[in-house]
Amino acid sequence: MKNTVDALREQVCALHAELVRYGLVVWTAGNVSARVPGHDLFVIKPSGVSYDDLTPASIVVCDLDGELVEGDWAGGDLRPSSDTAAHAHVYRHMAHVGGVVHTHSTYASAWAAHGRAVPCALTAMADEFGGEIPLGPFARIGDDSIGRAVVETLSGHRSPAVIMRNHGVFSIGRDALAAVKAAVMCEDVARTTHHAVALGALSPLPQDDVDALFDRYQNAYGQQGATA
Numbered sequence: 001m002k003n004t005v006d007a008l009r010e011q012v013c014a015l016h017a018e019l020v021r022y023g024l025v026v027w028t029a030g031n032v033s034a035r036v037p038g039h040d041l042f043v044i045k046p047s048g049v050s051y052d053d054l055t056p057a058s059i060v061v062c063d064l065d066g067e068l069v070e071g072d073w074a075g076g077d078l079r080p081s082s083d084t085a086a087h088a089h090v091y092r093h094m095a096h097v098g099g100v101v102h103t104h105s106t107y108a109s110a111w112a113a114h115g116r117a118v119p120c121a122l123t124a125m126a127d128e129f130g131g132e133i134p135l136g137p138f139a140r141i142g143d144d145s146i147g148r149a150v151v152e153t154l155s156g157h158r159s160p161a162v163i164m165r166n167h168g169v170f171s172i173g174r175d176a177l178a179a180v181k182a183a184v185m186c187e188d189v190a191r192t193t194h195h196a197v198a199l200g201a202l203s204p205l206p207q208d209d210v211d212a213l214f215d216r217y218q219n220a221y222g223q224q225g226a227t228a
Contacts, residue, residue: 001038008036015032024105027050033081040064041063041069047081060079066089083141086150089151098175099177100179101179109163109168111190118133129186130211131214135163136149136170138165160178
């Protein structure tokens with residue numbers, strides 16, 4: 001198991017740099033986690049540590065109750081992200097999820113501030129999300145309230161991302177890379193749709209076109225095993 005955990009720590013550390021590269025986070029606000037396959041554990045960013053200071057060794061290990069299992073770095077224990085309880089709840093209740101991401105990306109958070117789902121008016125949205133990006137309810141940080149809301153909103157929904165009212169984005173995936181991709185694409189379509197709304201009424205895609213686009217992208221696009 002140690003080799004698996006070490007590999008996931010390296011991956012999750014590197015994926016935080018992708019959040020920065022795509023402009024999804026500022027300062028220390030945002031996090032990536034990954035489930036440890038076959039074990040009731042996941043790895044996640046420590047609380048309040050700068051992205052520039054993250055190393056694989058600083059990524060902490062938690063159990064599925066959100067309790068710290070291993071977080072020793074530079075001689076002291078690191079506290080897990082303040083969103084750890086939310087991530088843990090998702091892993092406990094969505095067995096197919098292998099990665100979770102949280103961001104406060106600008107355009108998606110603007111939709112959150114307005115309390116609006118992002119309507120499906122782009123082929124890229126149909127491809128990636130199979131419809132609108134749903135709006136989840138407001139929930140306070142600190143316990144598993146956000147995780148419960150994420151699970152309730154995304155269960156039975158095609159979208160791998162949810163915009164939490166007055167907060168930001170949570171995205172899920174079969175692994176951490178897929179969850180990061182969902183967060184990146186969520187911000188991309190949230191930005192385009194924001195600008196489109198400024199031009200006037202949107203032209204939503206018909207449901208049969210959404211269904212066909214989603215099926216093609218999920219089952220025929222790209223190379224076997226690819227994520228893009």
